[in-house]
């Protein structure tokens with residue numbers, strides 16, 4: 001029997017998918033993967049530089065939309081700023097005006113301004129928290145309002161949101177206080193959105209990806225390089241997209257409020273904050289009593305995972 005390649009399953013057939021920051025890196029890979037899986041895609045990208053400043057005059061959203069069309073798919077372009085109220089509203093409207101529906105929102109756009117906390121300017125804090133956290137909230141809010149209206153009008157909704165957190169937000173990362181805080185906020189926002197929107201037929205999950213893009217290619221050049229002799233290129237952004245397509249499709253029915261790490265061929269479900277050990281005096285503590293009590297709790301609690309880039313822990317826990 002000849003070894004025939006199975007046809008790629010079109011698990012997003014008929015869905016309309018918005019991907020933010022889809023002009024480059026991971027977002028581009030997600031947009032192309034959704035199109036291959038049968039979705040009509042709104043390719044959003046503001047085309048900014050790596051630090052969020054004015055881009056080099058590129059139009060990456062147009063380029064990715066053209067790639068999708070050249071391969072026989074359907075795509076619309078949005079060059080809106082996802083972190084502005086007007087931009088986010090227009091982004092959702094683009095899907096509805098162009099394709100008549102919206103099924104999946106992939107929040108992915110963002111940029112970095114890494115500094116140690118003592119050098120982190122207020123402006124760099126605001127810019128990074130704005131693009132990631134507000135840039136997730138606003139498209140989510142506009143999409144959710146649409147889905148609630150659909151649900152209230154009696155139409156069946158099987159909507160999906162895939163947010164983009166980061167290992168930096170889940171475990172912490174030295175030199176990325178602004179980014180880690182925003183990405184931790186995205187993980188919490190994912191839980192809240194899943195809990196609030198389930199009743200309207202909306203499932204909300206998040207990924208924490210790792211891949212070779214312009215965001216990582218300098219810092220992790222050696223770790224993320226493609227293997228010189230061929231073989232599986234684990235850090236290619238295309239390896240993250242299958243999970244995003246799955247979480248953005250009908251197939252993941254019932255899976256919501258979860259955060260998954262995705263890197264190469266690995267998919268990991270993350271287990272967030274949970275109560276690890278408790279003591280209860282049933283009365284108010286004296287501060288002096290708490291040293292013994294707190295150390296007793298820590299002795300019973302699991303060791304936290306190390307913060308990315310941190311020195312190994314020495315004393316205390």
Ligand SMILES: NC(=O)c1ccc[n+]([C@@H]2O[C@H](COP(=O)([O-])OP(=O)(O)OC[C@H]3O[C@@H](n4cnc5c(N)ncnc54)[C@H](O)[C@@H]3O)[C@@H](O)[C@H]2O)c1
Pocket residue numbers: 020021022023024025026027044045046047048049050052060080081082083108109110111131135164165166167208209210211212213214215216
């Ligand atoms: N690459 C990794 O290993 C990694 C790890 C963890 C998390 N992430 C996250 O994945 C996402 C994608 O990152 P990437 O590595 O592909 O970076 P990237 O720089 O290649 O792509 C990000 C895109 O977002 C666009 N963008 C920025 N601000 C925007 C705005 N306000 N509105 C619309 N578009 C905007 C940029 O123009 C850019 O094309 C980000 O949220 C990033 O934080 C990436």
